[in-house]
Amino acid sequence: MSRRTVTISEVAKHAGVAVSTVSYVLSGKRTISADTRRRVLDSITALGYHPNAGARALASKRSNVIALVLPLRAGMHVPVLMRFASAVVTAARRFDHDVLLLTADEGTAGIRRVAASALVDALVLMDVELDDRRVPLLRELAEPSVLIGFPAEPAGLTCVDLDFHAAGARCVEHLAERGHEEIALLGAPSVVYDRGTGFATRTREGFEAAVADHGLKGVALPCEETFDEVYETVRDLLLDHPGLSGLVVHNEAAVGHVLAALRQLDRRVPHDVAVVAICPDDVAERASPPLTSVLIPAEEVGREAVRLVMDKLEGRSVPDSTLLAPLLAVRSST
Amino acid sequence: MSRRTVTISEVAKHAGVAVSTVSYVLSGKRTISADTRRRVLDSITALGYHPNAGARALASKRSNVIALVLPLRAGMHVPVLMRFASAVVTAARRFDHDVLLLTADEGTAGIRRVAASALVDALVLMDVELDDRRVPLLRELAEPSVLIGFPAEPAGLTCVDLDFHAAGARCVEHLAERGHEEIALLGAPSVVYDRGTGFATRTREGFEAAVADHGLKGVALPCEETFDEVYETVRDLLLDHPGLSGLVVHNEAAVGHVLAALRQLDRRVPHDVAVVAICPDDVAERASPPLTSVLIPAEEVGREAVRLVMDKLEGRSVPDSTLLAPLLAVRSST
DNA sequence: GCCGGTCGTCGAAGCGCTTCGACACTCTCA
DNA sequence: TGAGAGTGTCGAAGCGCTTCGACGACCGGC
Numbered sequence: 001m002s003r004r005t006v007t008i009s010e011v012a013k014h015a016g017v018a019v020s021t022v023s024y025v026l027s028g029k030r031t032i033s034a035d036t037r038r039r040v041l042d043s044i045t046a047l048g049y050h051p052n053a054g055a056r057a058l059a060s061k062r063s064n065v066i067a068l069v070l071p072l073r074a075g076m077h078v079p080v081l082m083r084f085a086s087a088v089v090t091a092a093r094r095f096d097h098d099v100l101l102l103t104a105d106e107g108t109a110g111i112r113r114v115a116a117s118a119l120v121d122a123l124v125l126m127d128v129e130l131d132d133r134r135v136p137l138l139r140e141l142a143e144p145s146v147l148i149g150f151p152a153e154p155a156g157l158t159c160v161d162l163d164f165h166a167a168g169a170r171c172v173e174h175l176a177e178r179g180h181e182e183i184a185l186l187g188a189p190s191v192v193y194d195r196g197t198g199f200a201t202r203t204r205e206g207f208e209a210a211v212a213d214h215g216l217k218g219v220a221l222p223c224e225e226t227f228d229e230v231y232e233t234v235r236d237l238l239l240d241h242p243g244l245s246g247l248v249v250h251n252e253a254a255v256g257h258v259l260a261a262l263r264q265l266d267r268r269v270p271h272d273v274a275v276v277a278i279c280p281d282d283v284a285e286r287a288s289p290p291l292t293s294v295l296i297p298a299e300e301v302g303r304e305a306v307r308l309v310m311d312k313l314e315g316r317s318v319p320d321s322t323l324l325a326p327l328l329a330v331r332s333s334t
Numbered sequence: 335m336s337r338r339t340v341t342i343s344e345v346a347k348h349a350g351v352a353v354s355t356v357s358y359v360l361s362g363k364r365t366i367s368a369d370t371r372r373r374v375l376d377s378i379t380a381l382g383y384h385p386n387a388g389a390r391a392l393a394s395k396r397s398n399v400i401a402l403v404l405p406l407r408a409g410m411h412v413p414v415l416m417r418f419a420s421a422v423v424t425a426a427r428r429f430d431h432d433v434l435l436l437t438a439d440e441g442t443a444g445i446r447r448v449a450a451s452a453l454v455d456a457l458v459l460m461d462v463e464l465d466d467r468r469v470p471l472l473r474e475l476a477e478p479s480v481l482i483g484f485p486a487e488p489a490g491l492t493c494v495d496l497d498f499h500a501a502g503a504r505c506v507e508h509l510a511e512r513g514h515e516e517i518a519l520l521g522a523p524s525v526v527y528d529r530g531t532g533f534a535t536r537t538r539e540g541f542e543a544a545v546a547d548h549g550l551k552g553v554a555l556p557c558e559e560t561f562d563e564v565y566e567t568v569r570d571l572l573l574d575h576p577g578l579s580g581l582v583v584h585n586e587a588a589v590g591h592v593l594a595a596l597r598q599l600d601r602r603v604p605h606d607v608a609v610v611a612i613c614p615d616d617v618a619e620r621a622s623p624p625l626t627s628v629l630i631p632a633e634e635v636g637r638e639a640v641r642l643v644m645d646k647l648e649g650r651s652v653p654d655s656t657l658l659a660p661l662l663a664v665r666s667s668t
Numbered sequence: 669g670c671c672g673g674t675c676g677t678c679g680a681a682g683c684g685c686t687t688c689g690a691c692a693c694t695c696t697c698a
Numbered sequence: 699t700g701a702g703a704g705t706g707t708c709g710a711a712g713c714g715c716t717t718c719g720a721c722g723a724c725c726g727g728c
Contacts, residue, residue: 005452007714018678023716030717033676050450054397055714057388058683065453068435072420078413086406089437093444098453101402101435103423110427116384118339119399119432226620227590256561260594286560341684352708357686364687367706389684392713 087302168206421636502540
């Protein structure tokens with residue numbers, strides 16, 4: 001039965017020490033003799049003591065909570081977002097922090113509110129747009145923050161992401177190595193480009209640069225996410241480019257449809273058309289055939305974002321930009 | 335520029351009143367003259383005051399934060415979970431509460447921790463299993479909580495969910511009305527049944543009961559989520575049941591594969607096989623053809639869960655069980 | 669044998685807020 | 699006209715914790 005709440009002074013009394021001693025045992029900010037430490041720790045478990053979060057936050061000016069700002073916008077692939085989110089939560093816990101979930105309905109007001117009320121110590125923003133309304137606010141707030149993704153003007157901000165430019169290029173390179181000469185990129189839904197979401201654009205730029213470098217013919221198209229639209233896009237693409245033999249797909253939601261469309265159009269993968277995806281590993285593995293892919297290292301990005309945030313909280317200096325190198329896993333689709 | 339933090343006593347000084355008066359203006363717990371209220375409110379905006387969350391929590395024993403416990407387990411359809419989560423956040427904000435995100439890695443320890451440290455006032459648990467490890471803990475903790483979903487032993491707990499039993503039955507009823515006599519249910523992946531997740535089982539029971547009631551022939555199968563597995567399942571199903579003309583699909587992730595498989599097996603929807611899905615509206619609408627479906631009212635469930643939690647926090651009594659009636663939307667697949 | 673330096677511990681002062689009791693006032697209504 | 703009942707406001711006492719300065723006790727070096 002959950003007894004009424006146990007306070008630090010009860011622990012102190014039980015262990016026969018001062019309140020401050022208990023506090024120092026817990027924080028390790030002053031040296032405590034092994035013997036005293038033992039007694040305090042024993043009392044803590046005996047009484048089932050848990051520090052009160054509010055009191056701690058008030059006294060220490062640290063809430064040990066970070067905000068995760070997750071817009072949940074149209075066109076975003078939710079499972080990927082959730083992997084980031086989940087990674088952030090797990091990583092935060094390793095630093096003894098919890099995660100407050102902020103969605104977009106409140107707009108920037110939510111960010112302002114949690115920062116001003118000291119509810120959180122720092123912010124992690126996901127799904128950053130090139131021209132993101134939250135960015136000017138961040139500059140104004142001076143609250144430690146890390147962006148997952150890059151805005152157009154990242155100067156002075158801390159950003160982390162997969163190096164999508166390199167990822168796009170890596171896919172092209174792989175297809176070039178395999179001898180393909182005419183290839184296409186199927187990207188995000190056009191709404192995502194219109195919004196100027198960075199990762200979509202950067203992949204396309206990487207794709208185009210590598211196509212030029214390798215002297216290939218290449219075309220980049222947005223790609224919607226219903227089967228019928230995908231089917232049409234693929235059909236038209238094959239019609240317009242009879243020589244096309246390689247496909248880069250950067251759209252988790254559409255990747256299954258693309259394969260289904262190829263199947264229906266009687267193109268064998270990889271025999272007639274080779275496919276490289278940029279997507280999480282499990283999506284690539286579960287496709288048929290399993291796809292050669294550049295994985296989106298959601299766990300790593302989330303972990304890195306938290307590490308950066310913690311560094312900033314501790315006053316350590318951090319790099320403005322952290323780009324994780326793309327890693328290509330070859331499977332049966334190329 | 336974010337000035338250093340403004341406190342209530344500065345507001346009080348600025349408005350020429352006592353600190354407690356400012357507090358009462360904010361909380362409305364005592365009557366304040368219109369004139370004083372105005373002056374205080376003006377000072378608050380003039381100084382840009384935001385109450386400190388920690389101090390408030392300490393003094394009032396209320397953090398104005400609720401925990402959302404989101405296991406993120408295998409086999410769960412993430413986009414649906416996120417719609418619940420998003421609805422919970424939005425609803426919580428309407429009650430001036432924030433949401434702390436708890437995932438499963440910590441197991442029950444996380445729940446215990448946030449409750450004991452008074453980090454949160456209440457808990458909302460998602461994706462509840464029939465035999466859920468978190469349930470005994472809830473009984474022990476005496477922290478206000480609401481479950482989204484039903485455990486095997488819900489006595490004394492507050493649960494809210496779509497009435498999946500009725501939903502399964504409703505789909506059968508609809509197919510019966512359309513004259514189908516032999517039908518099948520394609521449900522969640524078998525791992526979900528094995529785990530004893532309530533909603534999957536309850537849908538099947540509703541399906542089976544209604545099949546019996548209407549004197550139909552019906553079979554219920556689990557359904558995995560890769561195209562190849564779905565294809566096999568559908569193919570075998572049609573082989574084993576040549577007279578089968580109606581399908582109920584309760585698996586968002588597989589629904590697209592089921593349609594693709596039918597297409598590949600040369601069965602026209604709804605001409606040869608009618609399909610009813612239990613899934614969110616947008617999934618049903620984006621399928622081709624658009625699916626007749628019982629929608630999963632994620633927003634409504636989330637909202638209801640928060641309402642119940644707030645009622646409990648205010649000491650109002652709430653019903654143990656809240657079942658939302660299923661609503662069937664007829665589209666082109668039946 | 670005395671001095672300066674750790675080391676380990678304590679007490680007390682807040683952190684910024686809510687809330688309780690008290691205290692003027694101003695209205696009633698007998 | 700005065701007792702009683704509101705109103706509107708104030709001051710002060712915490713809420714449970716961290717942190718700062720202080721202070722013995724003990725150490726080695728001269």
